[in-house]
Amino acid sequence: MPPNRDPARPADNLPGEMNMTREQQLAEAFVEAADTLVDDFDVIEFLHTLAQRCVTLLEIDAAGLMLSDQRGILHATAASAENARLLELFELQTDAGPCLDAFRTGEPVVNADLHTNEHRWPRFAEAAEATGYVSVHALPLRLRSTVIGALNLFCAQPGPLSDEDIRTGQALADIATIGILAQRNIHQAELLTTQLQNALNSRIVIEQAKGVLAGHHRITVDEAFTLLRVYARSHNRRLSDLARDVAVQDPAVSELLSSRSAPATLTDAD
């Protein structure tokens, strides 16, 4: 199996990242945040790209973003790797872990060695180690006094993040907040909740679309997500728009839904 077919890895490298210094990559992330001001910006795609950027910038193994809804319930919204997303979902279900602590307190939880923190989140520590992560860091997504989610960083090796890494990580978390807020130009007091509502509903559309593709092609939902992203990129479409068409099985995407399209599209990307 080619490496980038593995759902545990990012589907593809970001443009030019191999040749960029950290400063250049950080600048690139800010440029992407500025792109959120244009009309056809896709918040879920942006968050996925940001999660991948965290991995290369901070030299960690996986990153994920969780957003809160209006009830204060967190939802795993984007991740650089499927196993990180599963771990986040596990944390949400067991209602204990570093990301939830960062969200609830608004303070970073860094250098949380899972072995020494076993008593703090026993079930999470166990699940994380089973997934291959021994160290976890969580940074709050903050807007002034409001915390809207958390950025989670997962490491397969023990070892602390430097102060500079933590500052960079928090800057990336702030970029995520800016991107979420900027996604639509709505001038109203309820801006934040509205934007979150929109981002969370986009995520639901993507899950429905994954199910539709999995049903059509008899593939797993993770393979379905790869297929969806690859197709969106190769056809220059917003992920959320494509997902909506797929979810309602719009004739415009019949090519993607037909039984022969899946292997060809996946192969094109490899």
Next chain:
Amino acid sequence: MLSKQMTAVLALLGGAGERAAGPADAAAAAAAAALGVDGIAAGMGTGPAGVVLAWGQREASAALEDAQFTLGQGPCAEAVAAGAPILIPDLAAAAARWPAFTPAAAALGVGALFAFPLQIGAISVGVLLAHRSATGPMSPQQFADALGLADAVTVLLVHHANPGTDPADALPDAPHPGRAAPATYRAQVHQATGMISVQLDVGLAEALARLRAHAYAQDRSVADVADDVVARRLRLHRSDP
């Protein structure tokens, strides 16, 4: 978090079903009070047949919907297109946005309008429209309550559109895990909805209704049944539940 008033409203809606006029009226009245509005209406499309929840100035609500439909502009269509609430705390300030609709709404005595799309991902079943004569924004609590109400009404409408799938039909008052609201659904529920939609060749709304009905009939949680569907341990059939 939802307010106590709205939590009580959702309990009324979830327990009694929308066909029992008394409790639904009580729920709508309590909802309007919690949201601080004069009138509230939620439904599919226009006309009384599609309205499942209405309270207060019903004539104004109906006239507002008619005006938007006739004029082809207004907050409801925009809420559906944007996939996000459209909040107009001061209708007069929206005159440039909807030049034909604004005077028509003002003539009905409406000062502020709030439209919430009734949606679960790509499932879109209508709009919740609340209005009042006084201008001014909703409080953050009222806004959160309105979103929670929109979620609950969306589920009612999904079952309304697919007769025979409503868990409330079978056992009106019993609390049941199948009643969980979409906001608390895990990803697998939405993935399973998509898979069932393909397997049964039905729309997403019907797929979700059938998933919930199956969970109810088996006395299991929607999330557990969804896990089985996604893992291909379970395949729903047209004759289910």
